[in-house]
Amino acid sequence: MVGKAEWTGGEANPRFVVTSLTPQEIEARHLYEAIYCARGEMENRIKECQLDLFADRTSAATMRANQLRLWFASAAYVLLCALRRIGLTHTQFAAATCGTIRLRLLKIGAWVRISVRRVTVAMASACLSQHEFALAHAMLRNANA
Numbered sequence: 001m002v003g004k005a006e007w008t009g010g011e012a013n014p015r016f017v018v019t020s021l022t023p024q025e026i027e028a029r030h031l032y033e034a035i036y037c038a039r040g041e042m043e044n045r046i047k048e049c050q051l052d053l054f055a056d057r058t059s060a061a062t063m064r065a066n067q068l069r070l071w072f073a074s075a076a077y078v079l080l081c082a083l084r085r086i087g088l089t090h091t092q093f094a095a096a097t098c099g100t101i102r103l104r105l106l107k108i109g110a111w112v113r114i115s116v117r118r119v120t121v122a123m124a125s126a127c128l129s130q131h132e133f134a135l136a137h138a139m140l141r142n143a144n145a
Contacts, residue, residue: 002028002036049077052099086143087136105129105136 004015017036019026026035050056055073058066080098088094093101108129111122123130 002032004032048098049073052097052102053077053080083136083140087139088132089139091132091135093132093136105133108133 002017002019006013006015015032015036017032019031021031053073053076055070055077057069060066060069077098080101084093084096084101088096088101088105093105096104108127109124113120113122123133127133
């Protein structure tokens with residue numbers, strides 16, 4: 001058993017990890033920080049996918065429809081993580097959640113014009129995230145080259 005005594009916000013915040021591993025197999029600090037805390041971080045990512053990308057909407061009548069919804073949410077999560085990792089590294093969205101990226105960067109009004117050779121996107125000049133959008137576009141184009 002590993003115990004952590006912590007005092008946060010004016011009150012006790014004890015943590016305990018019970019394991020079958022012996023002290024010879026793994027160090028207590030490594031067990032708590034690398035394994036236990038990583039599990040909590042993974043739960044945060046699952047919650048982010050459920051809340052921000054609507055992965056919890058599995059109320060369809062068939063199993064296939066629910067599975068397809070989960071696949072779409074998972075694909076959206078992978079794409080947003082890649083966008084954050086490649087395109088948003090030097091912006092205010094470098095550590096943003098999927099919901100923040102979706103609301104402030106992707107869910108914006110724009111005029112899309114499609115011609116034979118190109119697609120142009122015209123955003124309003126009052127768009128607060130236009131600099132980050134342009135920087136992400138440039139970073140993604142450079143990563144592809």
